[in-house]
Amino acid sequence: MSFWHELLKSEGGKILLVVLDGLGGIEIDGKTALEKAYTPNMDKVAPFASMGLTIPVEYGITPGSGPAHLALFGYDPLEYNIGRGILEALGIGLNIAKGELVARGNFATQQEGIIIDRRAGRISTELNRELIEKLNSHIENIEGIDISFYSGIEHRFVVKLVGDGLNPNITDADPQKPGYPLPTVKPLTKEAGKTARIVNHLILMIEEVLRKEDRANSVLLRGFSTYPDIPTFSNRYKISSMGIAAYPMYIGLASLVGMDIPSLKCKNFKEELNVLKNEIDNYDFFFLHYKYTDKAGEDGDFEKKVKHIEAFDMTFSDILDMGFDVIAVTGDHSTPAFLKGHSFHPNPLMILSKNAREDGLKRFSEKNARYGSLGVFYAKKLMLLLLGHALRLKKYGA
């Protein structure tokens, strides 16, 4: 642990970290979505906030949701690398335990041993479910390792292997582009020999089951990974914590670092807010996730992103009324509608607290955030700032 760990107090202010997924953007007609949105509730408190811009992983680097959230939770995303298999599993709401191995799967089309379509013509999710059922009924165990399959959207699925001695250090079963045969999986370390052998055997069994399928007659398996060894949030920061999200991926990311998760699943942001209100006395740190900004950005729908920011703002005075000592509003990464996807641009951030320096900036926006007293800094430092504002860190040295 770092030098600051021994400075942590187990008492102090209550912290709320609100993540508007993919919040940051780039300008269309001179304004980002956040700048175009009508946000009277955030505007009211913006002048009292400290603002800044955070870099999710590294200058110029576009992060996925996993590393972007880990950074916000204060974990160096380059040190704590979460396998894609794990993220895919989290994304479909699958619980993974330590020692279990997961991989992302694609249904694919092969012809005479050559992969000709890596997504099997994007088969329907319905067909996907039928095929997964078939696989589960035909394939249960290889060399004492239990195998199970889980449907995703369209051509995507997850395969989980449970048993002793599984090791994620194997190559992908994926030719990367069509026109090549499916490569044999190879172990990257001695310890992974058995796992590679089992996975190669598994692929043969899968192709046998799918033999008569028109398009989905093969699979790619990628991102083999086990549950990462991450210090829990509560041990790391001496604070009780809950993660509230409607989408499985973000619930998964919060539980990955050991945050508590509400027992009732939230279907939307309104239900998330209800949980927050009900649980407020039970925890000192809350992570609250708002997905819709990212979705609109990914769709390239600038106006929709504006609307979703405005919808969030409508809830913001309720959030303010809950009495948190420190509220941070930020994004995990930018998702400019202009780019129809995640981007490397830094996240606007505002910290509201009676212990915050008041930057006096009129609105919360990308352009104002860069004038803020927090400067431009790595997102992984945010947690220390939040703990500082909550007066949860003792003085360093005399």
Added chain:
Amino acid sequence: MSFWHELLKSEGGKILLVVLDGLGGIEIDGKTALEKAYTPNMDKVAPFASMGLTIPVEYGITPGSGPAHLALFGYDPLEYNIGRGILEALGIGLNIAKGELVARGNFATQQEGIIIDRRAGRISTELNRELIEKLNSHIENIEGIDISFYSGIEHRFVVKLVGDGLNPNITDADPQKPGYPLPTVKPLTKEAGKTARIVNHLILMIEEVLRKEDRANSVLLRGFSTYPDIPTFSNRYKISSMGIAAYPMYIGLASLVGMDIPSLKCKNFKEELNVLKNEIDNYDFFFLHYKYTDKAGEDGDFEKKVKHIEAFDMTFSDILDMGFDVIAVTGDHSTPAFLKGHSFHPNPLMILSKNAREDGLKRFSEKNARYGSLGVFYAKKLMLLLLGHALRLKKYGA
């Protein structure tokens, strides 16, 4: 040493680093103390300065004076950790040599082996002096190690051990809270075994001397430390240097890094300025310390802090007239009156030099500093910036 060490020139401009202790604040009614203060002399030159904000140690971390000043002197405060015993000794003006071991002491009250008051009811400084005299006359040497005691304020004192083989890696003799017995000191490494034994013996001897005292019948000893192994300022930067301060702690910090100290003790800032004027031809770097801003902040007295900033400003045209090539004005850490203590908020900084980029900002303040061309950066980088502005660094590479 770092890559820049071989770029150092032994010639170049004269540098003055003015540290207004605890300068930074947070707003009361929208203004910090620096923003509220009437500072016509600083205002006159502010538009020609480069400004920025510095982070003393790390985001969210509140530093003590020791690490905060080390950072300003360009030493990584996480690499060069100064023991609390050393700082306490510096604070009462005690000179420490290499190999000597010091600890902070508290007079305390024990009853039947239980510490019931860790500060002995904050006895008077007068009584403290009497008791220290008594201890010095009764305890002189243990196993060839010379022992001496030095009075601090109220219940505080310093104990110094001089002799061969002393090692600071021992636990504190302090139960941390009342209601517990004084713990036996334990060695944290093999080499510290002898030191632990001597200190435990010492405590028994102290309690014997104090046996009949009403309140001050025991002691706590904490923060055992030896003189840190720090490269000297003049070697590190190839520059002659003097540290000018009225308070022992800051004189001590300057001498810790090997700066020269005026032979005559300064009683106040006016005397500090006289020394500066007299010594200006003898050194190329001066550290000038102004304590009063921090004291007002610690007292929670916002208006007094404003007044002390104004009082400093009154002297600033004199300082400008002295002809330095580079003048930096900054704080070591923030001390918001609102928080009545040190805080983690970054320090406003302005650098005045004919070689500085002119940021054109109207006043020197927290809010303006964040618009400065220096950005928000770690304080430990400041020395390189000052040397750069003084043209004391050769080009790196061709």
